[in-house]
Amino acid sequence: MKEYTEFAIPPVILSSYAVAGEKEGSGPLGKYYDEVEKDSYFSKKSWELAEGEMQRRAISGAISKSAFDERDIDCVIAGDLQNQCIASSMGAAGFGIPYIGVYGACSTFGETLILGSSMICGGMADNVLCSVSSHFCTAERQFRFPLPYGSMRQPVAQRTVTGAGALLLSKEGVGVKIKGVMTGKITDYGITDANNMGAAMAPAAADTLTRFFNTTGTTCADYDVIATGDLASEGYELLIKLMEKNGIRMADNYTDCGLMVYNNEEQDVHAGASGAGCSAIVTAGYFIKKLSAGEIRRMLIVPTGALISAQSLAQGCTIPAVAHLICLESGDNK
């Protein structure tokens, strides 16, 4: 079994675009997003359609920031959390670009980068647009309760990010490089508490990171930043403990995108952020800019996902999880 793949000719991230909701825009990374929309409906009739519009803006924005137009893009790879990934197909529909839909829950952003890179390295595409979204209002009423209920949230609960992030990958050019990728395995620790996704996903991230460090012979010290996708405060602490058990000490450069989106206490979001859009907007909005500026030279992003549905929870299933790993390097780094 192949573990980590390092690309001989790394795909280049030519442009990135992050669209965020109002609450995300008020968070610590607000100034890094390309666009903050105050209207949760994005001028559409429903939140489901709003999320489609958000993806459309992310795709359009990433293309606009590059030297290309739609006809130069060989494929859009997109995903989201809505049933049948409908926000992604809605968002991509108008561009006339070949379309691949993917679903990996909140790890979806990692999937799109793995598959986009493989299409480029496999000679199937020169330019691939990767786009991922989530919307607090669509996720809440699909997975939990109708919003007007005003349900109480548990202390370990996370808030689904309203946001979409898009990256334009290319076989050549100047920009942040996708140095390598690693596909995650499904782990299942038997957790059934749907309010504690961080705990369900931490074992998946620990499995992927452990396999990665063991395979590559690297340690935390070899990277400026290591960021998991959306473990938030519960999962973050748990990951550190699980890695210790595996004989690996996570250093101070370890963070989690779920801890970066909000001022958790002031914004009253409990354990932090979650959702497929979480690692997408933090990467497309913040990390790519820091890598481009050379402030981060080399980092690992590890999007994490809980593989559940409302039905699987109702039928008493456990919460399996998966975490994919992407190694990013600033363009000037050999």
Added chain:
Amino acid sequence: MKEYTEFAIPPVILSSYAVAGEKEGSGPLGKYYDEVEKDSYFSKKSWELAEGEMQRRAISGAISKSAFDERDIDCVIAGDLQNQCIASSMGAAGFGIPYIGVYGACSTFGETLILGSSMICGGMADNVLCSVSSHFCTAERQFRFPLPYGSMRQPVAQRTVTGAGALLLSKEGVGVKIKGVMTGKITDYGITDANNMGAAMAPAAADTLTRFFNTTGTTCADYDVIATGDLASEGYELLIKLMEKNGIRMADNYTDCGLMVYNNEEQDVHAGASGAGCSAIVTAGYFIKKLSAGEIRRMLIVPTGALISAQSLAQGCTIPAVAHLICLESGDNK
């Protein structure tokens, strides 16, 4: 924009495995499926879990028929129609193989072959397992009505196939070859009748086939078989008309997997078969055997998908569609 990609070193299909439900097993292709299960619950407590078990059997079956075991497989790429593609993650969970979930409605089987091929050609994997399923009972109660209602079906309605098909792709070996692939674009003809999916999907298949023939300079006569995924009788006739408009005459070698699974009249399935499992079991069960035997030398399989959700239909959205194309050749063909 890249249209069709022909692989310099085509991935090889080392093994295939098709699991079918009882009604599918009683159809014209019954003897070609590796396994026919009479229990719609597959010995599980719910139909949702049954579909997961069906995918598990398809994955396990394809591995067993090869010279490999789980540790040799670099990735499982899987998809289905259930919310959050839960049957796929359930089916893949126990194998300890890196996992990628995809969603392209009934075109999902095409997605898995495109992405599996690109992973192999991109050097990310030596062996990839592609697995896709649908289940009549999970689809019916998720997209339409609870089964005990016994709702009347319209004459143009199709029946979702209960079945799972898996193919093991490898970078080398003896077997049917994936000569090339083409990713579909989203088309939208403004159709809103969810009982007539064939009509909604035919324009997508026509777009993909027209682009393919124009790009490659080939015609129907260059292939022994051209099979769309699940247009069934309505969509089949419509595709022929749309292709005529594009100046391309479909020949007698054009068929549709949705017309092959059942004896439509005797089995009372109206327009024919549909579902992500439709093209999956017809290909994994029937076409691969005919290609292996040299009875088919070269063919096109064009899985078709309608990009809808129960929510999008309830909110009055149209039914966009997508169709991917895979060119298969028998192993002895240069």
